[in-house]
Amino acid sequence: MFSVGHAYRRHLPHYQNDGRTYFVTFATKDRWVLPSGARDVVLRHVLAEHEWRMFLHVVVVMPDHVHFIGTPFPDFPLAKINKGIKGTSARKINQLLKREGVVWQDEPFDHQIRRDESLQEKIDYVCQNPVRKGLVSTPDEYAWLWKQWAAFGGRTG
Secondary structure (H helix, E strand, C coil): CCCCCCECCCCEEEEEECCCCCCCCEEEEHHCCCCCHHHHHHHHHCCCCCCCCEEEEEEEECCCCEEEEEEEECCCCCCHHHHHHHHHHHHHHHHHHHCCCEEEECEEEEEEECCCCHHHHHHHHHHHHHHHHHHHHHHHCCCEEEEHHHCCCCCCC
C-alpha cells in the first residue's frame, strides 16, 4: 500500500495517494497519428486494466493521444499501470503495423482530481474531446470512447 504523498519521478514529479482518482494523458511520439487498428489496440489495453488494477471511469483514444480517468486499486502504482498500458500497446501496435520504433512519448501527464473538482465534469471533458477536435458531432459517434456506464448496457466503443 502506498503512503499518502508517495512520489515517483522521471522529468515531472508524480504523486500517488491511495483511493484517489487520476486524470492521465499520454501522447504518441512526435504526435504520430495512430491508424484505426492501432487505436483499437490501445483501447483494448486500457480497458484490460478496468477492475484489475484500477477502476476505470472513462477512456478516449484520440488520433495522437489518450486520456483516461481511473482510480488505482491499493498496491497498484499508477506508474506501473501506465507503463503496462504503453508498453504492451506499443508492442502490439508495432506488430500490427509491421513496424519498429517508439510509439509513445516517455512521460505521461497525470493529475490527481482534487476533492473540490467535479469528477463528472472531468469525465465530460474527456468525452467531448473528439467533438472539440471536429472528429464527430457527438461523443456517442466516436468508436474509441468508453465510459464506465457502458459496462451496464450502454455502448462499448
